[in-house]
Amino acid sequence: MIYNTDMTTKTIPLFKVFMSEAAAENVSDILSSGYIAQGPEVDKFENVLKKYFNNENVVTTNSATSALHLVFHMLKEFGLGENKIKIETEQDHVLTTPLTCTATNWPIVANNINLKWVDVDPSSCNMSLDSLEEKLNKNTKAVLVVHWGGYPVDLERLQLIQNNFNEKYGFKFVIIEDCAHAFGSNAFGRQIGNTGNISTFSFQAIKHLTSVDGGCINFNNINDTEKAKLLRWYGIDRNENRKDFRCESDIQSIGFKFHMNDVNAFIGRKNFQPVTENLLQIHINNGKYYNEELKNVDYLELMNYSNDFEVPYWIYTIKVKNRDAFMKHMEKHNIIVSRVHERNDKHTAMAEYVADLPLLESFIDEMVCIPVGWWVGEEERSYIVETIKKGW
Ligand SMILES: Cc1ncc(COP(=O)(O)O)c(C=O)c1O
Numbered sequence: 001m002i003y004n005t006d007m008t009t010k011t012i013p014l015f016k017v018f019m020s021e022a023a024a025e026n027v028s029d030i031l032s033s034g035y036i037a038q039g040p041e042v043d044k045f046e047n048v049l050k051k052y053f054n055n056e057n058v059v060t061t062n063s064a065t066s067a068l069h070l071v072f073h074m075l076k077e078f079g080l081g082e083n084k085i086k087i088e089t090e091q092d093h094v095l096t097t098p099l100t101c102t103a104t105n106w107p108i109v110a111n112n113i114n115l116k117w118v119d120v121d122p123s124s125c126n127m128s129l130d131s132l133e134e135k136l137n138k139n140t141k142a143v144l145v146v147h148w149g150g151y152p153v154d155l156e157r158l159q160l161i162q163n164n165f166n167e168k169y170g171f172k173f174v175i176i177e178d179c180a181h182a183f184g185s186n187a188f189g190r191q192i193g194n195t196g197n198i199s200t201f202s203f204q205a206i207k208h209l210t211s212v213d214g215g216c217i218n219f220n221n222i223n224d225t226e227k228a229k230l231l232r233w234y235g236i237d238r239n240e241n242r243k244d245f246r247c248e249s250d251i252q253s254i255g256f257k258f259h260m261n262d263v264n265a266f267i268g269r270k271n272f273q274p275v276t277e278n279l280l281q282i283h284i285n286n287g288k289y290y291n292e293e294l295k296n297v298d299y300l301e302l303m304n305y306s307n308d309f310e311v312p313y314w315i316y317t318i319k320v321k322n323r324d325a326f327m328k329h330m331e332k333h334n335i336i337v338s339r340v341h342e343r344n345d346k347h348t349a350m351a352e353y354v355a356d357l358p359l360l361e362s363f364i365d366e367m368v369c370i371p372v373g374w375w376v377g378e379e380e381r382s383y384i385v386e387t388i389k390k391g392w
Pocket of ligand 1: 062063064065066100101103104146178180181201202204214215
């Protein structure tokens with residue numbers, strides 16, 4: 001066994017950065033090209049993503065956080081979708097999950113939009129759609145879901161809820177999917193990133209596909225796409241004909257500096273092929289292996305995942321009794337585990353949005369994530385299972 005309790009041996013990390021040789025060895029060509037800002041490489045990476053998602057409406061950004069910020073800015077200032085659903089009153093709100101990265105929810109508050117928590121399904125760590133149905137009202141303008149660990153939210157049921165809402169209130173709330181964990185996921189035969197909703201992805205260091213930092217928004221219509229392209233760069237039209245090449249003509253709406261640059265885009269494009277052709281499958285296989293090997297372990301409960309979904313597990317979540325002892329046990333055996341994201345609703349900064357969340361309360365002290373990604377080989381994963389089965 002290569003892993004033992006002797007601290008001189010290596011640990012199994014919970015996350016690892018994947019950088020292809022093609023990216024690492026050739027990025028200097030871009031660095032020394034004299035052009036490192038947003039240019040042709042961004043177009044090339046966007047084209048790769050458009051083909052992969054089978055969606056023409058992909059807009060890259062410099063992070064998923066800025067992607068989400070831009071989406072909520074548009075929801076507030078311009079409206080989203082064909083029907084321009086918009087935040088109009090102080091009561092108008094976004095319904096969202098508290099179990100996620102702060103990056104999911106901070107952009108809502110940073111845009112001065114009212115937020116309401118929806119409870120979390122203990123069988124998936126995704127938003128509870130039962131709880132969502134209870135919390136909807138005429139002021140619900142958007143629902144923000146996260147595909148926790150890469151396991152898709154039940155989008156068919158969510159669409160049904162959206163249609164029923166439309167019958168009752170005469171408009172459809174916007175569905176925004178935070179897909180930071182879910183690059184390569186499939187649900188009901190549809191790829192996440194092309195579901196008819198708005199989705200955002202992260203290409204940050206430890207995500208399935210990294211561009212060092214980066215993100216994208218996948219829209220469902222050309223108008224929002226074109227608007228986002230303007231807003232990601234100050235509101236300036238990069239394609240306009242100018243009298244002086246440095247000086248833009250009229251800017252109609254205030255925008256941000258959220259665009260991707262050519263260095264990040266090149267790295268993302270060069271990492272794309274090994275990730276999509278090889279690495280994602282290792283995440284899937286390792287997850288399936290744990291599903292089988294850990295299903296009958298005492299004091300441990302698995303997520304209750306549907307077999308209909310393809311899950312490139314970004315994290316593998318379990319529920320364990322006596323979690324602190326479990327974490328110490330794993331640490332002693334050089335396996336890094338973590339809860340990964342703190343619940344967002346308990347922070348002082350979110351005090352005004354506090355809500356009763358009994359489902360989340362029922363399992364938050366038991367959940368923990370174990371290593372599952374491409375760096376976990378057959379030897380590592382059987383060592384992880386063996387270590388868990390020893391008990392803690
Ligand atoms: C669920 C979720 N959303 C959003 C983000 C933000 O991504 P980025 O670091 O690209 O801004 C993360 C990052 O970990 C995340 O886990």
